[in-house]
Amino acid sequence: MTAPALTLRLNGRATPVAGVPDDERLLDTLRWRVGLKGTKEGCRTGDCGACTVLVDDRSVLSCLTLSHDVDGATVTTIEAGAQDAEVARVVRAFAQAGALQCGYCTPGFVMALAGLLKERGSSATVEELLEGLQGNLCRCTGYASIARAVQRVRSEAP
């Protein structure tokens, strides 16, 4: 079954996407129809957080989200880069803290943290931000450098 085209406000631009099957996940629509490969497929079971993107400024697992269920929504991915203040801020902090090794989990961490900053504003403590990242797995860093990136984001509040 193929439903009518859906429209996403994707990284600030109205983006119609045609031919999306009813059962397709946002992860696959982003990667294979739109061609934005920054969003990663890790476990595909909601356990690793690598596929995290923002829908209406809130973090979601794109592997467990039906594309048609977010028709009309604002979707933000790692490709937003400098266009999105929080994404840009988190990317800068990750780079300065050297908070990545292989980099596969990084887009998910960046989007999860950017989402927390949007959701909680400047009120969130470092501990709350770290706790909010518990759904993201990293097999390389041991998390110490990621924790330093979180501290950096907090201490360099805009």
Place this chain on the structure above:
Amino acid sequence: MGAVTPFALRVPATVEEAVAELRADDGRPTAVIAGGTDLLLDIDDGRLLPERVVSLRRLPWRTIDWSAEALTIGSTLPLRSLEEDRTLRERIPGLWQAVHAVGSVALRHRATLGGNLGRAAPASDLIPMLLALDAEVDLVGPGGDRRLSLDRFLVASRRTRLERAELIRSVRVPECRPSAYLWQRVRPANDISQIAVAVTYSPSARRWTVAAGGMPPRPVLLPEVAAELGAGRPTDGVVRSAAERARREVALASDQRASEEYRRRLVATLVARAVRSVTFEERPVP
């Protein structure tokens, strides 16, 4: 792309349309989707093979209503919205702890209370807490509206008393109570509790309630353990004997996540910790 079962998605705009859509299944396997964080896993693994999926996303059920004593939660409210409610943590701390225990932040932005109850996973973090709060489930369907206690609504693992074309509209917590929810897992996030304990104290009725979850076949109320706690603040000795009663008498089994013996030790520890962590003002006896 991943191997998924193709299905047709329906997105009804009203409750009436949703019920009509579910009735018009012509015998084809049909599933209901709210957030989808649990349903889509079963579809991906082939445990469910729906030909039609009815989405509730346009229904007006993303609500949270506080009255003087009761809380009514719309079934499609994302769990994160409930968690972020300004007064939940203060008025029903155990329910806040249970919601906070589900999955991860990103999962809770999609997952819903209706989905959690309708899917009736044996390891649900929300069900034991809502059982202890004496919650009720409001249903809407072809036969009209009805209300069931959550305890009666649940049958077994993944089985409820929902009838064909019936939907969960909302969940009602009749009384805001001092409460606590404690769990044991391998990982703090995105993991399933091996055992969990929910307790509440009703200052008006001067009684405790205790429930356990995380084990098959379904979360259960533990009235004998609650009765052991008596009325008011129990002494250390009473807490210890209630915990011992939980260790001896709760129906527990071994499965891939924990052995029966481990669960027995933990249920006692968690009952004692949970009761001690509940704070309330003693009301003077009239």
